[in-house]
Amino acid sequence: MTNRSTSTILKAAFALAVGVVTIWSFEVPDAEGFQFPALARIFFWHFPCPMIATTLLFLGAWFSYRYIKTGDLKADVRAIASMELGYLFCILTMLTGIVFSQAQWGSWWQNDPRQTSFLMVLLIYAAYFALRTALADEHRRAANSAIYALSALLPVLFLIFVFPRLPQVQSFHPNTSIMGGQIKGPYAYVVTAVLALVTVLTVWLYRLRVKVGLLELLVEDKNDGLETAGGHTPAAPVVRPVRVSRDR
Amino acid sequence: MNRRIRAIFLKEVRSEMRTKSGLTTTVLFSLFTVVTISLATFDLQISPQLGAGLLCVALLFAAIVALPRTLIIEEEQGTGDLLRLVAKSEDVFWGKVLYNLVLMLITGLVLSLLFLGFTHIGVAHLWLYLVCLFGSCCSFSGAVTLCGALVAQASNRSALVGVLSVPLLLPLTFLAVSGLRVAFDTKFGFNQMNGFIAGGGLVCYGIASLAGGQYLFAAVWKR
Numbered sequence: 204m205t206n207r208s209t210s211t212i213l214k215a216a217f218a219l220a221v222g223v224v225t226i227w228s229f230e231v232p233d234a235e236g237f238q239f240p241a242l243a244r245i246f247f248w249h250f251p252c253p254m255i256a257t258t259l260l261f262l263g264a265w266f267s268y269r270y271i272k273t274g275d276l277k278a279d280v281r282a283i284a285s286m287e288l289g290y291l292f293c294i295l296t297m298l299t300g301i302v303f304s305q306a307q308w309g310s311w312w313q314n315d316p317r318q319t320s321f322l323m324v325l326l327i328y329a330a331y332f333a334l335r336t337a338l339a340d341e342h343r344r345a346a347n348s349a350i351y352a353l354s355a356l357l358p359v360l361f362l363i364f365v366f367p368r369l370p371q372v373q374s375f376h377p378n379t380s381i382m383g384g385q386i387k388g389p390y391a392y393v394v395t396a397v398l399a400l401v402t403v404l405t406v407w408l409y410r411l412r413v414k415v416g417l418l419e420l421l422v423e424d425k426n427d428g429l430e431t432a433g434g435h436t437p438a439a440p441v442v443r444p445v446r447v448s449r450d451r
Numbered sequence: 452m453n454r455r456i457r458a459i460f461l462k463e464v465r466s467e468m469r470t471k472s473g474l475t476t477t478v479l480f481s482l483f484t485v486v487t488i489s490l491a492t493f494d495l496q497i498s499p500q501l502g503a504g505l506l507c508v509a510l511l512f513a514a515i516v517a518l519p520r521t522l523i524i525e526e527e528q529g530t531g532d533l534l535r536l537v538a539k540s541e542d543v544f545w546g547k548v549l550y551n552l553v554l555m556l557i558t559g560l561v562l563s564l565l566f567l568g569f570t571h572i573g574v575a576h577l578w579l580y581l582v583c584l585f586g587s588c589c590s591f592s593g594a595v596t597l598c599g600a601l602v603a604q605a606s607n608r609s610a611l612v613g614v615l616s617v618p619l620l621l622p623l624t625f626l627a628v629s630g631l632r633v634a635f636d637t638k639f640g641f642n643q644m645n646g647f648i649a650g651g652g653l654v655c656y657g658i659a660s661l662a663g664g665q666y667l668f669a670a671v672w673k674r
Contacts, residue, residue, distance in 0.1 A: 271670050326617075326621075327619065329618075330615045330617075330618050333614050333615070334601065334602070334605070334614075337605035337607060337608075337611050338605050339606075346670060347671055350597070350601060350667045351598075351615065353667060354597055354619065354660075354664070357663070358618070358622045358623075361622045361656075362622055366625065369629075370642075
């Protein structure tokens with residue numbers, strides 16, 4: 204079997220799995236404790252997003268560290284791929300969270316500390332992309348954005364893991380869904396299935412993004428090589444014959 | 452203090468004394484902020500929560516106006532390369548951070564005195580108030596100095612430094628608000644322990660950002 208046909212079969216299997224899990228998510232009994240239990244199903248898609256987003260943002264920080272250590276632009280390509288995907292999942296987390304908030308608590312924006320802290324994470328990474336656009340030289344861009352990603356790690360850790368658990372912070376958002384065993388039975392199976400599917404999708408997107416980044420890098424290297432060979436070669440000296448005459 | 456760090460610190464002080472533009476800008480900015488707050492709340496009794504939030508926001512923006520200048524100006528005047536040749540990155544970092552810390556402490560002191568005077572907020576726990584102010588100044592100076600180094604060679608650096616610094620400093624602002632509202636509290640009876648935890652957290656955050664900032668700065672400065 205060729206690579207292309209294997210890839211087609213895998214994509215078809217993935218699409219089928221997404222379909223099955225989506226139907227399954229509508230088949231499980233309504234969850235208790237929600238104002239509108241039927242609408243609470245968006246939780247299946249909301250729950251994996253912050254987990255994937257957080258993992259990708261830390262992965263981005265790891266590759267940023269690798270760039271600082273090695274100076275290899277491939278590490279920067281992996282860092283930016285992780286950051287872009289992480290940012291995408293942060294946005295999905297916010298969007299699904301906002302829909303959940305409207306459905307269950309009656310307002311699009313609750314000013315909930317958890318929502319606000321995640322919005323801050325989103326802003327931190329928006330600043331990361333703003334920094335990248337402001338630097339023209341690729342090595343400087345890679346280095347400065349890597350440093351920013353690493354220095355953002357402490358605030359991000361605080362905002363995701365510490366801030367929502369502080370005693371003075373009162374939030375609608377539960378912090379103990381997994382550890383407290385609140386997700387159980389068929390709900391737990393669907394959540395796990397969706398998490399697995401989103402993880403597979405993320406890995407696939409990540410690999411594609413890295414491939415594109417590495418190809419861009421290769422093209423830039425080739426262009427640099429052509430410029431060096433063609434444009435930067437010193438021109439051959441031109442000798443003009445000059446007549447020197449003494450008779451006037 | 453290391454001789455080279457002291458030399459860089461003194462260089463900053465001398466160039467500031469020559470023009471006095473950094474200090475003047477920051478003090479004027481603080482004054483304008485406090486007068487604006489006072490104008491906006493002239494018929495209100497400011498609660499400790501609101502007062503703490505307003506003071507922290509004013510401090511945050513004063514830091515962003517004043518602190519990145521020290522590194523950006525090196526690139527603008529073309530003296531950055533000379534500094535790279537003659538000094539180690541950690542000496543540059545600590546020299547600049549010390550200067551920024553002194554500038555920030557002066558700004559914090561002026562701003563908070565003006566704020567307390569204009570808004571008539573009383574301080575119930577002076578030590579907690581001072582710890583929060585000192586912790587905020589340490590953290591702000593470390594983080595904003597690093598952001599200044601990051602944007603020093605970027606286009607539109609003046610705007611960009613605010614974009615980079617504000618999200619990094621927001622968690623600190625939360626800790627500072629938590630501590631200061633207990634320090635301002637005279638009648639609500641907030642849990643004092645929470646205030647002291649926030650103050651301690653702020654100081655620890657400041658130490659961590661300064662300690663880590665040294666290595667991160669080295670990676671940017673020498674490239």
